[in-house]
Amino acid sequence: MKYNKNSFKVLSVILAVTVAVIACSKSGTELGGSKPDESGFDKTAMLTNYADNLIIPAYTTLQTQVGLLETAVNTFLSTPNTTNQAALKPVFKETWLKYQNVSVDQFGPAETALLSNFLNTFPTDSAVVEGNIGKGTYSLTSNASINQQGFPALDYLLFNPHALTDFSANAANRKKYVQDVLAALKTRVGTVLDGWKGSYRATFIGNTKSDSGSPIAFLVNQFAFEMDQLKGPRIGWPYGKQSAGVMYPKNTEGFYSGISIALATENLSALKRMFNGNGSGKGMSDYLVALKQQKLSNDVMSQFDKAINSLKAIPDPYPTAMTNNKTQIDAAYREIQILLTLIKTDVASQTGVRITYQDTDGD
Amino acid sequence: MKIKFTYIALAVAGMAAFTSCKKDKTTPTEPEEQVQPYTVPATYTFTGADYSKATARVKMGAELNSYLGTANNASITATKANDMFDNKNSQFADATLNTSGVTLAEKTSNADFFRGHFTTQATNSMSNNVAAVNGAAGVVISGTTKRLVGATGLESNQAVAKGMMGALYFKEVVKLLSNIGNDDNKAVTNNTTLAQRNWDDAFGLLGIPADYDPDKTYTSADANRPLLWGGYLAERGKEILAGKTIFEAFRKGRAALGGKDKVVVAEQAKIILDKWEQLNAAAALEYATIPTRSVNVGNLATQFHALSEGFGFVYSLQFRQTGSKLSAADYAKLKATFDTNFYTLINEANFTKLVEAQTILKTTYGL
Numbered sequence: 155m156k157y158n159k160n161s162f163k164v165l166s167v168i169l170a171v172t173v174a175v176i177a178c179s180k181s182g183t184e185l186g187g188s189k190p191d192e193s194g195f196d197k198t199a200m201l202t203n204y205a206d207n208l209i210i211p212a213y214t215t216l217q218t219q220v221g222l223l224e225t226a227v228n229t230f231l232s233t234p235n236t237t238n239q240a241a242l243k244p245v246f247k248e249t250w251l252k253y254q255n256v257s258v259d260q261f262g263p264a265e266t267a268l269l270s271n272f273l274n275t276f277p278t279d280s281a282v283v284e285g286n287i288g289k290g291t292y293s294l295t296s297n298a299s300i301n302q303q304g305f306p307a308l309d310y311l312l313f314n315p316h317a318l319t320d321f322s323a324n325a326a327n328r329k330k331y332v333q334d335v336l337a338a339l340k341t342r343v344g345t346v347l348d349g350w351k352g353s354y355r356a357t358f359i360g361n362t363k364s365d366s367g368s369p370i371a372f373l374v375n376q377f378a379f380e381m382d383q384l385k386g387p388r389i390g391w392p393y394g395k396q397s398a399g400v401m402y403p404k405n406t407e408g409f410y411s412g413i414s415i416a417l418a419t420e421n422l423s424a425l426k427r428m429f430n431g432n433g434s435g436k437g438m439s440d441y442l443v444a445l446k447q448q449k450l451s452n453d454v455m456s457q458f459d460k461a462i463n464s465l466k467a468i469p470d471p472y473p474t475a476m477t478n479n480k481t482q483i484d485a486a487y488r489e490i491q492i493l494l495t496l497i498k499t500d501v502a503s504q505t506g507v508r509i510t511y512q513d514t515d516g517d
Numbered sequence: 518m519k520i521k522f523t524y525i526a527l528a529v530a531g532m533a534a535f536t537s538c539k540k541d542k543t544t545p546t547e548p549e550e551q552v553q554p555y556t557v558p559a560t561y562t563f564t565g566a567d568y569s570k571a572t573a574r575v576k577m578g579a580e581l582n583s584y585l586g587t588a589n590n591a592s593i594t595a596t597k598a599n600d601m602f603d604n605k606n607s608q609f610a611d612a613t614l615n616t617s618g619v620t621l622a623e624k625t626s627n628a629d630f631f632r633g634h635f636t637t638q639a640t641n642s643m644s645n646n647v648a649a650v651n652g653a654a655g656v657v658i659s660g661t662t663k664r665l666v667g668a669t670g671l672e673s674n675q676a677v678a679k680g681m682m683g684a685l686y687f688k689e690v691v692k693l694l695s696n697i698g699n700d701d702n703k704a705v706t707n708n709t710t711l712a713q714r715n716w717d718d719a720f721g722l723l724g725i726p727a728d729y730d731p732d733k734t735y736t737s738a739d740a741n742r743p744l745l746w747g748g749y750l751a752e753r754g755k756e757i758l759a760g761k762t763i764f765e766a767f768r769k770g771r772a773a774l775g776g777k778d779k780v781v782v783a784e785q786a787k788i789i790l791d792k793w794e795q796l797n798a799a800a801a802l803e804y805a806t807i808p809t810r811s812v813n814v815g816n817l818a819t820q821f822h823a824l825s826e827g828f829g830f831v832y833s834l835q836f837r838q839t840g841s842k843l844s845a846a847d848y849a850k851l852k853a854t855f856d857t858n859f860y861t862l863i864n865e866a867n868f869t870k871l872v873e874a875q876t877i878l879k880t881t882y883g884l
Contacts, residue, residue: 260811266867271814295866297814366756379812511812 195444196436197362201369203436205355208428212255213347220340223249227336230312231329234321242312247413250305254420256346258380258428261372262358263349267342271300276387277405278306280314287327294338303335306407311335313410364506373428373438374497374507380425381494388418389465389490393476393483403473412471419465422490426458438501447504454496461489555776557769561720561727565708566771571689571721573617574624577601578681579744580609581621585635585674588642589656589665598635602628625685626836631677638673641665649817651860659818664825670817670859672825679800679829682745686722687793688836693719694786695838702774712782713774719789720767723747731760746793753800757884762792790838795882798843801830801851802878809868809875820863828855831874847877 226245230238253273260270272294279301286292286302294303301307311317311332320328350358364370386396387407392414394401406414431437442451464486468475475483502509581601587593600608602622607615622628641654645665649655654667666672693715700712709717724747731750735742743750750760770785804827807813808820831851837843854862854870862870878884 265811268811268814271811275815296864297866297868298864300815511810 195441197370197441198359200431200436200438200441201359201362203431203434204369204373204428205350205358207434208432209256209259210347210350210355212252212259212424213343213350216249216252216256217340217343217347219249219252220336220343224336224340227308227312227332231321231332234318234325236318239312239318243411246308246312247411247416250309250408250413250417251420253305254417255424257421258376258425260376260379261369262354263346266349267345268297268300269342269346271297272342273304273339274306274407275300275304276306276407277409278302278304278310280310283307283310283331287331290327290330292331292334294334303338305339307335308332308339309408309410366508366510370505371507371510374502374505375509375511377425377429377438378494378498378502378509379511380421381490381497384418384422385487385490385494388414388421389483390487392472393487395487401476403476406472409473412473414472415465415468415470415475419462422458422462422465426455426462429458430455438505442501442504445504450496450500450504454493454501457489457493457496461486461493464489550777550779552778553776555772555778557765557772559768561729561764561768561771563713563717563771563775565713566717566720567707567709567714568717568721570617570619571718572724573614573619574621574685575722575724575744575747576611577604577609577614577617577619577621578678578685580611580614582674582678585638585677588638588674589645589663591642591645593639593642595632595635595639598639599632602631602635621681621685624689625681626688627684631681631684634673634677634680637667638665638677641667641673651858657817657821659816662818662822664818664822666821666825666859670821670824670863671828672822675822675825676829676832678745679826680832682749682829683797683833683836686724686746687797687833690719690722690793691790691836691838694790697770697786698779698783702777710774713771716767716771716774720771723750723763723767725750725760725764729760729764731758731764746796749796749800753803754796757792757795757799759792759796759799763789763796766792794834794837794841794843795884797830797834797837798878798882799884801827801834802875802882802884804830805854805871805874805878808863809871814863817863821859824855824859824862831855843877843881847881850874851877 223245226242230242256264257270257274264270283302292302293299311328314320358369361368362370387405390396392402392404392406403409408414408417429437430439439451439455442448442454464482467482468479468486498509581598584593584601585598597608600606602620602625604615604617604620604622609615625631642665644654645656647653647655649657649666649670651670652668654665657664657666657670664672665674697712697715700710700715702710702712704710724744726741726743728741729743729747734751735748742748750763754760766785766788770782770789773779773781773785804823807823813819813823832855834843834848834851851874854874857870862868865871
């Protein structure tokens with residue numbers, strides 16, 4: 155965020171002017187969308203903060219990091235040995251961690267591109283991945299191929315126990331597959347970033363309503379959705395929370411590189427940064443305060459810390475912890491659940507947002 | 518919303534005022550055509566109003582749908598479904614329907630389409646224990662949700678349920694209300710005129726109780742709960758205020774018939790038809806959108822179910838009023854999209870066809 159200090163000042167000025175203009179035009183017309191809440195909170199400033207200081211920088215950082223990953227992958231592919239694999243791992247991990255920062259931004263250009271589906275559907279279908287490599291023909295654009303690519307597929311291809319052997323001989327198809335997956339990933343990130351730099355930024359900050367399809371509704375829905383993912387596929391389900399204690403360690407995020415908890419922790423930390431607008435005074439937590447929900451805002455923030463700390467108490471690799479650290483996992487699960495409820499019910503209702511991603515169809 | 522509504526109300530009031538002025542000046546009418554004072558009741562309560570036949574058809578439709586739905590876990594027969602459609606052999610659990618003297622078939626357009634789906638659903642029910650694949654019927658399961666689909670991913674029971682909402686109920690309403698200005702509103706039999714009986718019939722086809730409350734959440738345990746279109750007023754019509762608008766227009770129009778106020782009757786009929794069609798479009802839009810949401814991608818049970826409902830609602834839109842905003846060309850595009858194999862639709866990169874359908878529905882109906 156340091157890098158943004160100057161642009162932020164300029165932005166504030168632009169913003170002030172914009173608000174003034176809106177205010178002027180408002181006095182003339184009766185109908186219209188954007189006006190400060192009766193509480194005086196400036197929602198346009200909040201959304202601008204999200205776009206310019208959180209979302210767009212997060213995609214930019216991810217894009218840069220994907221470039222670094224590409225270099226490290228190519229080094230490994232040209233000389234697949236233990237040293238290069240070991241050097242690749244932290245770069246790979248860092249890239250996946252950077253992805254966790256944008257995971258919550260699954261709306262607008264990311265939704266059109268189905269970014270989270272194509273980049274992070276886990277567990278990957280390793281059998282189909284191997285089939286694709288064997289045949290040498292596959293489509294990475296078909297929606298049916300979401301579990302054959304992205305980080306989980308790379309995780310399998312680069313770090314499964316037999317990866318080094320696999321890449322050693324007759325591995326042309328395999329190397330090409332890795333490169334194709336990485337290229338597809340890079341393209342999709344680029345598309346989304348371009349979308350934000352293009353028209354979507356204005357669309358996003360220009361709509362301060364809370365009805366379904368509005369940026370505020372997107373944000374609150376995504377906070378809740380990510381919490382559901384954390385409670386379910388990231389932590390709870392592999393641990394047997396949906397299967398009467400029968401555990402599915404291979405279904406964890408980052409199974410082969412053994413970084414599940416690191417990913418989950420980063421995901422939740424990113425969510426916290428998004429929730430409080432990175433401490434700028436222009437986040438959802440501040441909006442709650444303006445809505446006279448100081449206590450709820452405080453409760454959510456302190457629950458974020460409890461949940462993050464409880465996650466940090468679980469050691470990676472998660473599959474091992476499932477046997478050795480049950481107490482810590484159970485504790486983390488409880489904290490996550492409390493946070494989920496706070497966001498999905500209390501925050502949603504106070505901000506007037508309907509949770510829409512779970513469409514419970516009556517018939 | 519509030520502001521908007523006030524404006525609409527003002528506009529309507531303005532129009533009413535304007536028209537009544539015009540009337541006074543220009544129409545030297547016969548005495549029996551003079552507008553009489555009337556009041557609009559808060560519930561659909563009018564002397565002599567009897568829409569029991571329409572209500573019976575709504576309940577029959579609901580029972581037929583739930584029978585077809587049991588194919589998920591049991592074998593069903595086309596014979597029984599046809600019996601229900603024709604009201605033969607006392608197949609309804611609600612015995613009053615068996616003796617109601619009405620049938621679904623007599624008022625349903627394209628009966629063969631529906632009978633065809635009864636047969637398909639019965640055949641599909643033999644495969645409710647195998648996984649569906651492209652080209653063969655079976656079930657798709659996600660969590661606790663289980664859907665029985667045919668070779669292309671379509672749930673035949675949804676094609677019937679939502680298709681018939683158009684081919685029977687909406688089509689009849691369009692017929693009745695489009696012609697209401699020509700119906701005799703003078704001769705009284707059993708306390709009502711022909712125009713009033715037809716209006717009541719149209720109201721009955723909506724499937725809501727006389728004391729309908731658009732803001733209430735009706736549970737399935739509620740005997741008076743809205744059915745079919747009535748249920749969709751809330752399920753997909755909340756944001757366009759379908760329940761409030763249509764219910765109010767039905768009450769106003771019926772009261773205006775009593776007051777011989779032709780202008781208001783015509784106005785309310787138009788409000789009902791426009792809003793109802795928009796509701797149909799809103800449902801179709803939602804079901805064209807659900808399969809494309811990132812949270813549902815890869816979840817075939819949810820995607821196919823939505824597409825099946827969408828298929829039915831798009832089928833239903835063919836029964837829209839003459840002069841509808843939806844052009845024949847755009848309708849043909851919608852129809853072609855939902856006639857596409859669902860496995861193809863959900864795997865299409867960027868969901869080109871479904872996104873095109875969304876755009877048509879949004880632009881045409883201001884959704």
